[in-house]
Amino acid sequence: MRRRILEAATELIARDGIGGLRYDQVAELAEVNKTSVYRNWPDRSALVADALTTFGADVAPLQDSGDIEADLVDFLEALAAATASTQGRALLTVVASAREDPELRAIVDEVFERRLSILEHRLKTAIERAELPPVESSFLAEMLAGPVQLFVTRGPRAFTRADAARVTNVVLAGIRATHGT
């Protein structure tokens, strides 16, 4: 039941933003009593946080095969799928609207930072191994993840592995050309 409620909440946030998250609608979509939602999540922010984080779509896996280029292509492909998922879209609606709400901002920051910190960690390792020139890893992460996010939200076609390779190639070539090695 917990799962059904969280799926319903995620769906409503993805469709209408957090303004669409009303307990009666969550209960109706999950086909449970409204009291079940209130009992498990007396706090609305906790329900938002669980909806955005429970299914793990916020995290794309990132391997360390020793080949930074191949690992980034895999990661960007997985990131595109995560971004296009119901939970990924729910996250994006909340990210855009969370500016004035400190509590919500903290939830979204945590999810977003977790996603990007996986990427940043892998980039740091590659820099240490001199596979990449020394560059601020948060900047590099934005250069890689930003185009994927824009591509997915813009539609109209799916983000492919070839797209992931193209983004990776351009960014790494650009970093190498502007920062030496």
Added chain:
Amino acid sequence: MRRRILEAATELIARDGIGGLRYDQVAELAEVNKTSVYRNWPDRSALVADALTTFGADVAPLQDSGDIEADLVDFLEALAAATASTQGRALLTVVASAREDPELRAIVDEVFERRLSILEHRLKTAIERAELPPVESSFLAEMLAGPVQLFVTRGPRAFTRADAARVTNVVLAGIRATHGT
């Protein structure tokens, strides 16, 4: 009064997503009668469309000085400001949630495409002048605008002119290194 209503609608969408756009709340925030909102926008989609497009924050200016690098730095700086504005954030919440609503999708596509088509047009001119290698301009536009959008939604600091220059340099160097010239 029209302006006050649209500002209120934009504010509510930016804060809560389109689920937050209820006529009674728009009227309250704009300090007008609810009937004034209904009379001017009997159709909710038209209100959303006007809220997202009226103030022009969806369009960042892009000059043609003959120097593609300088023009792109100016554009990305303006794009960051537009994205960080109330209307820019309202647009992002709707972009993420507009997948299942064809009418809303059409509105958002139009605004988004207008923004990117200005960029694409300028890139095409630069390609024709051989300032840039021949590359798909929509791909190049995503490589430039994507990092800006992610940076702004992620916060926590403002996107500066130095950031705009850094993104431009890396992308153009990467495109030149991978596509010849």
